[in-house]
Amino acid sequence: MIYLVIRIFVYLLFALALGVAAGWLWRNREAAGHHGALERALMDSRARLPQMETALRASEARLDAVMAELEAREEELATRHERLTAERHRAEELERACAVLEARLEAAAVASPPPEPQADPGELERMRRALAAEQRRVEELGRERELQRGALAALEQQLELARETRPRAASG
Numbered sequence: 001m002i003y004l005v006i007r008i009f010v011y012l013l014f015a016l017a018l019g020v021a022a023g024w025l026w027r028n029r030e031a032a033g034h035h036g037a038l039e040r041a042l043m044d045s046r047a048r049l050p051q052m053e054t055a056l057r058a059s060e061a062r063l064d065a066v067m068a069e070l071e072a073r074e075e076e077l078a079t080r081h082e083r084l085t086a087e088r089h090r091a092e093e094l095e096r097a098c099a100v101l102e103a104r105l106e107a108a109a110v111a112s113p114p115p116e117p118q119a120d121p122g123e124l125e126r127m128r129r130a131l132a133a134e135q136r137r138v139e140e141l142g143r144e145r146e147l148q149r150g151a152l153a154a155l156e157q158q159l160e161l162a163r164e165t166r167p168r169a170a171s172g
Contacts, residue, residue, distance in 0.1 A: 063166055070159050077152050084145050091138040098131045 063162060066158070067162055067166075070155060070162065073151075073155050074159075077148060077155065080144075080148055084141055084148065087141050088138070088145075091134055091141065094131070094134045095138075098127075098134075101127070
């Protein structure tokens, strides 16, 4: 009887050894398959990395170019705004001067209406044309100012967008 128990015990040990060996072989085979797939994925990632770096550098270069263009446009817009302000002040001064001259002319006409005009009609007509030209210039400058305000708003939006995308590009 002891002989049978020992024999059963030996068979159990043999089955245990076979089970452990089969499990170990199966696990190594599965691990080798996963290892191969991971190696292929790693090689693919390493192959794409230079392309991604090139694309990132290109997008950073485009962003820098856009930022430089935006700064140049902001400077140009500031220059135009200064010029527009100076022109507006000049036009306002001319309007005031014309208003004063017209008031003097009316006062002179009311005080003593001359039988014949004292001012040269050609000179008066020239001044009226100059006034009309200045008023048209003021209107044009006003329209240009409105256009520049729109352009400034668009540039500010582009700048804000560029400022928002630049930190993402640097951190990504």
